[in-house]
Amino acid sequence: MSTVTDHAHHEDDHHHHAPSGIKRWLFTTNHKDIGTLYLWFAFIMFLTGGAMAMVIRAELFQPGLQIVDPHFFNQMTTVHGLIMVFGAVMPAFTGLANWLVPMMIGAPDMALPRMNNWSFWILPFAFTILLASLFMEGGGPAFGWTFYAPLSTTYSGDTTALFVFSVHIMGISSIMGAINVIVTIFNMRAPGMTWMKMPLFVWTWLITAFLLIAVMPVLAGVVTMVLTDKFFGTSFFDAAGGGDPVMFQHIFWFFGHPEVYIMILPAFGIISAIVPTFSRKKLFGYASMVYATTSIALLSFIVWAHHMFTTGMPVAAELFFMLATMLISVPTGVKVFNWVATMWRGSLTFEVPMLFALAFIVLFTIGGLSGLMLAIVPVDFQYHDTYFVVAHFHYVLVTGAIFSIMAAVYYWLPKWTGKMFDITLAKWHFWCSLISVNVLFFPMHFIGLAGMPRRIPDYALQFADFNKWISIGGFAFGLSQLLFLWLLIKACRKEGEPVSDQVWEGAEGLEWEIPSPAPYHTFETPPVIK
Amino acid sequence: MKKTMSGAVAFLTGILAFPAIAESTSQLDQYQLNLTKGVTDISAEVYDLHMLMFIICVVIAVAVFGVMFYSMVFHRKSKGAKPANFHESVKVEIAWTVVPFIILIFMAIPAAQTLIAMEDSSSPDVSVLVTGSQWKWHYKYMDSDVEFFSVLATQPEQIANKFEKGINYLLEVDRPLVIPTGKKVRFLVTSDDVIHSWWVPDFAVKKDANPGFINEAWTKVNEPGIYRGQCAELCGKDHGFMPVVVIAKEPAEYEAWIAEQQDIQRRAKEEEQKLLAMNMEMGELMEVGERVYLATCAACHMPNGEGLPGAFPALKGSDMALNDMQAHIDIVVNGKAGTSMQAFGKQLSLKELAAVITYERNAWGNNTGETVQAKDVNALVTGQ
Numbered sequence: 001m002s003t004v005t006d007h008a009h010h011e012d013d014h015h016h017h018a019p020s021g022i023k024r025w026l027f028t029t030n031h032k033d034i035g036t037l038y039l040w041f042a043f044i045m046f047l048t049g050g051a052m053a054m055v056i057r058a059e060l061f062q063p064g065l066q067i068v069d070p071h072f073f074n075q076m077t078t079v080h081g082l083i084m085v086f087g088a089v090m091p092a093f094t095g096l097a098n099w100l101v102p103m104m105i106g107a108p109d110m111a112l113p114r115m116n117n118w119s120f121w122i123l124p125f126a127f128t129i130l131l132a133s134l135f136m137e138g139g140g141p142a143f144g145w146t147f148y149a150p151l152s153t154t155y156s157g158d159t160t161a162l163f164v165f166s167v168h169i170m171g172i173s174s175i176m177g178a179i180n181v182i183v184t185i186f187n188m189r190a191p192g193m194t195w196m197k198m199p200l201f202v203w204t205w206l207i208t209a210f211l212l213i214a215v216m217p218v219l220a221g222v223v224t225m226v227l228t229d230k231f232f233g234t235s236f237f238d239a240a241g242g243g244d245p246v247m248f249q250h251i252f253w254f255f256g257h258p259e260v261y262i263m264i265l266p267a268f269g270i271i272s273a274i275v276p277t278f279s280r281k282k283l284f285g286y287a288s289m290v291y292a293t294t295s296i297a298l299l300s301f302i303v304w305a306h307h308m309f310t311t312g313m314p315v316a317a318e319l320f321f322m323l324a325t326m327l328i329s330v331p332t333g334v335k336v337f338n339w340v341a342t343m344w345r346g347s348l349t350f351e352v353p354m355l356f357a358l359a360f361i362v363l364f365t366i367g368g369l370s371g372l373m374l375a376i377v378p379v380d381f382q383y384h385d386t387y388f389v390v391a392h393f394h395y396v397l398v399t400g401a402i403f404s405i406m407a408a409v410y411y412w413l414p415k416w417t418g419k420m421f422d423i424t425l426a427k428w429h430f431w432c433s434l435i436s437v438n439v440l441f442f443p444m445h446f447i448g449l450a451g452m453p454r455r456i457p458d459y460a461l462q463f464a465d466f467n468k469w470i471s472i473g474g475f476a477f478g479l480s481q482l483l484f485l486w487l488l489i490k491a492c493r494k495e496g497e498p499v500s501d502q503v504w505e506g507a508e509g510l511e512w513e514i515p516s517p518a519p520y521h522t523f524e525t526p527p528v529i530k
Numbered sequence: 531m532k533k534t535m536s537g538a539v540a541f542l543t544g545i546l547a548f549p550a551i552a553e554s555t556s557q558l559d560q561y562q563l564n565l566t567k568g569v570t571d572i573s574a575e576v577y578d579l580h581m582l583m584f585i586i587c588v589v590i591a592v593a594v595f596g597v598m599f600y601s602m603v604f605h606r607k608s609k610g611a612k613p614a615n616f617h618e619s620v621k622v623e624i625a626w627t628v629v630p631f632i633i634l635i636f637m638a639i640p641a642a643q644t645l646i647a648m649e650d651s652s653s654p655d656v657s658v659l660v661t662g663s664q665w666k667w668h669y670k671y672m673d674s675d676v677e678f679f680s681v682l683a684t685q686p687e688q689i690a691n692k693f694e695k696g697i698n699y700l701l702e703v704d705r706p707l708v709i710p711t712g713k714k715v716r717f718l719v720t721s722d723d724v725i726h727s728w729w730v731p732d733f734a735v736k737k738d739a740n741p742g743f744i745n746e747a748w749t750k751v752n753e754p755g756i757y758r759g760q761c762a763e764l765c766g767k768d769h770g771f772m773p774v775v776v777i778a779k780e781p782a783e784y785e786a787w788i789a790e791q792q793d794i795q796r797r798a799k800e801e802e803q804k805l806l807a808m809n810m811e812m813g814e815l816m817e818v819g820e821r822v823y824l825a826t827c828a829a830c831h832m833p834n835g836e837g838l839p840g841a842f843p844a845l846k847g848s849d850m851a852l853n854d855m856q857a858h859i860d861i862v863v864n865g866k867a868g869t870s871m872q873a874f875g876k877q878l879s880l881k882e883l884a885a886v887i888t889y890e891r892n893a894w895g896n897n898t899g900e901t902v903q904a905k906d907v908n909a910l911v912t913g914q
Binding site: 063064065066070071074136137138139142143144148150151154155157158159238239240244245246279280281282283284285286287288310311312315318319322323326327329330333334336337340341342343344345346347348349350358361362365366369370372373376377378379381382384385386446449450451453454455456457458459460461462465466 | 580
């Protein structure tokens with residue numbers, strides 16, 4: 001990925017003197033370079049957050065406290081969540097958007113290239129601040145990634161200020177990235193690239209970008225209220241001063257629920273690109289996919305309180321949020337049915353991106369179905385805050401969002417580097433990940449139903465055996481990702497067989513019509529779309 | 531711990547027979563796979579609802595994955611499959627929008643009925659105020675003056691892997707809540723500090739304890755027994771160590787128990803009054819103080835009195851513990867607003883307060899040599 005320029009230089013030298021070395025990356029305004037930076041950053045964060053998950057699983061390997069104390073354990077669960085959400089999944093999707101959106105709509109670059117540089121380069125600072133707080137007196141944030149007040153205000157450590165500032169920076173970065181995507185898609189489509197001709201990845205990202213602009217300011221607001229409650233004597237969330245701790249949860253989840261769709265809509269776009277390619281058949285219902293994505297995005301604004309059924313809401317509110325949440329499964333089902341109908345009577349082959357896409361469809365659907373169960377308020381009282389919930393959201397985020405990111409990387413990597421990746425290694429990576437991820441997350445359904453609460457460093461004896469299995473699955477899944485690291489390093493060193501422009505038989509779209517590897521500058525003259 | 535082989539077998543059969551196996555309450559069930567049916571009518575309804583949802587989800591999954599796997603097997607390029615050219619079908623698309631919608635309606639109706647029944651906490655027979663605080667529960671019976679704290683009873687040595695773990699490891703408390711069977715018991719749930727969540731799976735009751743607000747929940751237990759649960763909302767460092775234990779007794783036994791508790795509480799108050807006239811010896815104060823300290827204070831200030839820097843202050847060598855006795859008594863009795871330091875005045879007896887303050891002023895090299903007596907504490911409490 002990183003050496004794409006070598007090829008492009010001789011063509012561009014006459015009008016473009018790109019800096020080399022570290023300055024190339026620091027000052028770059030090229031969407032491909034920035035995409036690469038985002039993707040590597042996300043992968044480093046994925047390994048960092050994963051290392052914290054290993055600490056958690058090591059402590060939970062058997063009952064009793066062995067490795068870490070409960071206070072540090074809480075810091076690990078908190079920072080693991082924050083890093084995976086804001087450091088791994090979201091930047092990875094932004095990286096893919098940077099690489100792909102201009103290439104897919106026939107634009108020469110993102111619309112706002114300098115802001116693009118800025119939105120990436122503030123991210124390392126945000127995460128340095130967050131991670132540094134772990135080493136300070138009192139430790140890092142220990143109140144869960146959802147930072148419920150008053151645990152995060154009156155009862156938190158002084159490093160909460162650093163947590164707040166790092167979340168602010170992440171939010172600013174996301175908003176800038178989202179603005180860039182929207183402006184690019186609205187203004188820079190090639191002539192003839194009408195709305196309903198745009199690839200679904202572009203559509204899903206456009207809708208995601210609107211969600212980001214709508215809810216990231218809400219997150220910024222709620223962390224600021226936490227900051228002023230803790231340090232400046234306000235009482236937004238303190239009943240003693242006229243506030244309400246449950247109001248925190250309403251504001252947080254008004255951000256938080258659209259946030260989970262921010263982390264899955266681009267995945268729908270990716271799967272909708274990969275499945276038709278390897279089925280050699282058009283996507284069954286393009287228009288209904290666009291409408292389904294839009295409905296999911298709109299519904300995501302009226303379901304937030306399904307995270308809060310046990311907080312003591314009125315029955316009418318519980319019924320409303322239950323019904324609205326159940327409704328989301330209709331457009332989500334439309335998507336799954338569409339993918340399956342696309343495969344039906346296709347001509348299927350099972351290259352690595354397709355393997356990840358198929359695993360996504362099955363495992364994401366399992367996560368979706370457990371989500372439907374969680375929507376049913378009376379049983380949610382039993383599921384809420386247990387490992388059943390942990391199983392649910394890891395199925396949709398790990399085997400959902402992260403598997404889709406891996407599928408995307410395998411799908412477009414040959415276009416980026418011009419070389420086919422090491423297929424044997426990739427298949428090892430796939431099968432090891434697939435098996436271990438299910439050993440890791442499937443038994444969590446059982447211990448959750450049997451009554452194990454989440455976010456506890458030690459547990460009752462009846463949960464011991466499943467926890468041991470889960471930890472073994474966790475370590476295996478963690479190690480499997482080192483295969484991915486190795487494969488990516490080889491790919492960036494340009495090892496492998498050269499690929500054709502189309503790369504995959506059956507791949508369609510503008511990005512497959514340009515040379516492989518994609519030149520440093522593409523579509524300086526807009527292509528004509530039939 | 532079972533052997534790995536039998537574990538593997540149980541694990542596999544477990545996956546194959548997910549809903550079928552779900553029994554046993556009295557002894558440890560290493561492979562409980564499913565939700566409990568519980569011991570109330572509501573919890574049984576919740577279980578049925580859970581199974582209904584589960585079966586519908588399995589049927590949907592089998593149908594969708596069945597079609598998908600059929601394609602994967604029979605529509606392969608390697609088997610010479612030629613791609614068809616169909617796409618977009620309004621009929622199919624309307625069908626797969628409308629059919630799921632109808633299924634959802636069938637799910638929502640029984641769910642709404644159960645929910646409305648669960649949320650109706652009107653006309654209770656007994657009301658208990660349940661107050662969470664870091665990391666213990668307090669129960670107060672609204673119809674009598676019985677009230678007490680309920681704290682984890684598992685020995686720290688078991689948690690630290692020095693002693694063998696007991697069968698109710700982390701699910702045992704010093705004083706369980708006692709409720710009558712066959713009566714509607716209403717729980718008024720609140721908190722003194724952060725948000726906790728009071729959960730007993732066998733009752734299908736989980737309600738958040740929000741500071742400054744009171745939530746209501748109720749149960750009507752059919753069978754006498756001991757029912758165990760845990761705090762379900764992350765509430766800080768020892769969130770994993772604040773279990774809930776409820777004993778359901780026949781109404782007559784329950785009445786007798788309440789009377790006995792009232793008697794015990796009255797006698798304890800009389801004892802306290804006598805104590806005010808006496809001075810306790812340093813040795814006795816230190817002995818009682820150490821016990822109280824380890825049970826009540828050590829979670830934050832640590833058994834060695836060094837605290838957790840940045841989170842919980844050290845007592846060892848602290849200015850207050852070495853010099854300012856009045857401030858020391860005040861902070862233990864009244865707590866410190868805006869911090870995790872609770873008001874222990876209502877949690878501990880005068881004797882225990884005096885002993886633990888004496889202990890803190892004389893342990894770990896804090897050798898002030900001063901004793902604090904019950905009457906010193908009482909003077910501060912009564913404002914003399």
